[in-house]
Amino acid sequence: MNERNESIHGVACTFRSPSDVFHAAEKVRDAGWKIWDVHTPFPIHGMDQAMGLPRSKVPRLTLLGGVTGFITGCLLTWYMNSYDYPLVVGGKPFWSPIFPFPIMYECTILFAAFGTFFGQFILNRLPRHHHPLFDLPQFARTSDDTFMIVLEARDKNFHLDESRNFLLSLGGQEITVIRE
């Protein structure tokens, strides 16, 4: 990476249709790019493979949440009805895994949902209200009907003029340099 790239975030290029951007993404992947992204108004089927992305890590956080929730449900009911204030109800055992099962079940789902919801935002590095892309006039249209490939300057393949020409050769429409 050279000196003049320091104030440059990357190069953006718009595409007209899902199939255009899909095939362009395959070529970017094959050229060995690592730090780049495809901005689309909706998730395009098969784009993860076209970009060469690994499987999302959200399920791990869901599992973590679910296990935490189940243990919380067990401990909550055991501590409250059996340890801190043992409650005699119908002469039955103070705690068993059967009677508070609905509580454990709901806690499992609740915490797994927290894991999924917050996990998704953490993995996506959100909330983040400022990003160099937001200064780009074309970027606003990527939530409507425009598709955009962004090659970032942090990638080792990045060279301003070459990357620009590379995007043009992929059939891109409008090429813009994104400044930090």
Place this chain on the structure above:
Amino acid sequence: MAHAPEHSTDRPEILDRVNPAELPRSKLILNDRGFHWITDKVCGIVEEPTPLWWKVTFAVALFIASFTGAGLFYLVSTGTGTWGLRSPIGWGWAIVNFVFWVGIGHAGTLISAILCLLRQKWRTSINRAAEAMTIFAVMCAGIFPLFHVGRVWFAWWLFPLPNQNGIWPQFRSPLEWDVFAVSTYFTVSTLFWYMGMVPDLGAIRDRAKTWWRKAFYSVLALGWRGGNRQWSNFEMAYLLLAGLSTPLVLSVHTIVSFDFAVSNVPGWHTTIFPPYFVAGAIFSGFAMVLTLMLPLRAIYRLHDVINQYHIDNMCKIILATGTMVGYAYATEFFIAAYSGNAYEKFAFVNRAFGQYAWAYWIMVSCNVITPQLFWFKKIRENHALVWIICLFVNVGMWFERFVITVTSLANDYLPSSWGYYSPTIVDIFTFFGTFGFFSVLFLLFVRFLPLLPMAEVKMVTPQADPHAH
């Protein structure tokens, strides 16, 4: 077909001679609408100046909601005696209304979660509004048990929080399970709804012209950029939340039915309750979805996005679940007769022919008979009639809960302690007002949030397929 160059081995030879027809598939979006049209349509609802009908309806809804406020104020300042609850009927309208509203919410989760897992693409058009309906219906439902506890300022004792008495909730009680089930349901539904909305909020943010609009939607959209690295996590999280909501929604109404089924009262103590309650919940919820969506479709001219195919599907689900509910009514009678239990037999004969027979037959005619009209295509295509039938279903499902709750309590084991329950004006005010409260929330949703999930609707259009050309 005729000029296929060579017969490949995996292609049956006959296909070249018979020229098979393309099976017509119902279109999800009519008139080949493009991505930009969808964005314009949905964002346009939020961006247009507040229409007159909205202002008028909102004012009326606020006025109706004030009835709940008045009812609750009178209740709290005077005491629970102002409700029609007398021994032997300790569960009156409050529980009826609670189950009614929670049940309505279930269709939203069915559409957003179960139909997502079943890959029913038509769900996208109605998904967002149905989920909003879920959340607001659960809010309405929550009011009733909250105030039914009597001293509402102690309602927090229901939660596992330390209090000055040093005691804890009793986790053997189905009512305590209900606290966990309903609050989990509300939380998870809200998370699912909001997460699904973030990309669409980003789309509204990107189009915003005025400063306040930009600020408002920027905060809500959390800086969503729609990069595929984000979509990848988003889609996985969406699928997982759908997978979590499915067992959740089934458990919620199961646990609601446990409130009844775990007791020893004839007519309540039956194992059919969980599936019967869940089917009824989905039945009433779909009726409410249609009740809300048909007028909105007409007002905002959404005919291309919510077309006859969607309405047909919803009508058929109402028909199927209505028939299941009717089957459950019949099974209850059969099991009561077959059980050899005199109290159980009496409870059911009494439901149909006793002092509440009027309520029972309203329930049967609205829930079992009216949805059968949806067998006919002509009726499914007559949207005014569909809307009216859905109103009947809503009424019928309220009466179902009334019949279950009140008839069993009014005439249980000892004839000396039988009674007759009537609501008071305070009950009526409180319930009537919840429709206003629900409408206020729903109107705010329609006005300020994306009514249709734009990204999801775009995803199911034919041009979204990257291999289309």
